[in-house]
Amino acid sequence: MPRHLLQLEGLDAPALTALLDRAESFIPAARGEAAAPASLADKLVANLFFEDSTRTRLSFEAAAARLGARSLALQGSGSSASKGETFLDTALNVEALGVDAIVVRTDLSGGPAQLAQHVRCAVINAGDGRHEHPTQGLLDCLTIRRALGGFQGATIAIVGDIANSRVARSALHALTTLGAKVRLIGPPTLMPKSFVQVPAVAENVSISNDLDANLHDLDAVMMLRVQLERAAGGSIASDYRVQYGLTRDRAARLPARCIVMHPGPVNRGVEVDDDVADDRRRSQILLQVTHGVAVRMAVLDYCLSR
Numbered sequence: 001m002p003r004h005l006l007q008l009e010g011l012d013a014p015a016l017t018a019l020l021d022r023a024e025s026f027i028p029a030a031r032g033e034a035a036a037p038a039s040l041a042d043k044l045v046a047n048l049f050f051e052d053s054t055r056t057r058l059s060f061e062a063a064a065a066r067l068g069a070r071s072l073a074l075q076g077s078g079s080s081a082s083k084g085e086t087f088l089d090t091a092l093n094v095e096a097l098g099v100d101a102i103v104v105r106t107d108l109s110g111g112p113a114q115l116a117q118h119v120r121c122a123v124i125n126a127g128d129g130r131h132e133h134p135t136q137g138l139l140d141c142l143t144i145r146r147a148l149g150g151f152q153g154a155t156i157a158i159v160g161d162i163a164n165s166r167v168a169r170s171a172l173h174a175l176t177t178l179g180a181k182v183r184l185i186g187p188p189t190l191m192p193k194s195f196v197q198v199p200a201v202a203e204n205v206s207i208s209n210d211l212d213a214n215l216h217d218l219d220a221v222m223m224l225r226v227q228l229e230r231a232a233g234g235s236i237a238s239d240y241r242v243q244y245g246l247t248r249d250r251a252a253r254l255p256a257r258c259i260v261m262h263p264g265p266v267n268r269g270v271e272v273d274d275d276v277a278d279d280r281r282r283s284q285i286l287l288q289v290t291h292g293v294a295v296r297m298a299v300l301d302y303c304l305s306r
């Protein structure tokens with residue numbers, strides 16, 4: 001049976017910790033400071049990206065290369081999807097090329113899970129609609145663990161367009177499972193009630209529409225990208241920065257220990273001011289990208305090593 005990574009919901013703390021520990025061991029190789037064992041030397045990984053990506057696609061390629069695997073790349077534009085070939089047919093044809101894993105990004109929530117029922121190779125979710133972005137959730141956890149030393153007692157704010165964010169869903173599941181408290185902060189229109197109706201996580205999760213009232217005791221603040229390409233993006237109030245942007249003034253009111261995170265791409269001057277995004281004492285934004293390579297090495301290794 002292939003091993004897939006389809007979502008973080010349902011993974012327990014030992015499983016999450018094992019992936020984070022493995023990723024931690026790959027950080028020197030992800031930085032290019034040490035060689036990793038070529039444990040995937042005979043493996044072929046197909047990256048199917050039906051939505052745009054910079055960080056996730058390239059870091060999966062980097063991760064595969066660091067472990068000795070070869071990557072094939074297919075993007076939605078330029079593929080036969082433009083001629084009407086379905087998502088499933090495309091993936092089945094890619095599997096027929098003899099690949100060992102399919103890394104897939106799609107706007108179809110649940111698309112990777114559907115695919116996993118039809119293929120014999122490993123399937124790794126690189127972001128599916130509004131559902132999950134599990135490797136982003138893992139790299140966020142790795143970044144927090146390295147900066148704070150752990151999750152117990154930590155208070156993490158996830159701020160912004162929660163309703164449309166697969167990043168928020170993956171982070172919420174992983175952080176609460178690992179023992180952190182999560183505050184979801186954003187406009188009422190972008191705050192799905194379903195997030196706190198999950199009994200297992202509800203006691204560690206609070207919801208607020210007031211960012212200013214929550215700044216004083218945070219250990220980490222994860223600013224989400226306003227998803228301008230999704231339906232709700234167009235209806236975001238024009239004063240988003242005034243209400244929910246991490247401005248220089250708001251950053252000054254965070255505790256000194258508090259780190260600033262953003263999954264990228266950043267809408268500068270909307271979610272985060274330039275000064276805050278570029279403050280290397282606090283901002284983890286580029287570290288998150290490096291940790292993303294280590295996490296994807298760990299995930300490829302988990303899915304493909306035997």
Ligand code: CP
Nearest residue numbers: 053054055056263264
């Ligand atoms: N964070 C993230 O998923 O970035 P990309 O869309 O560039 O992959």
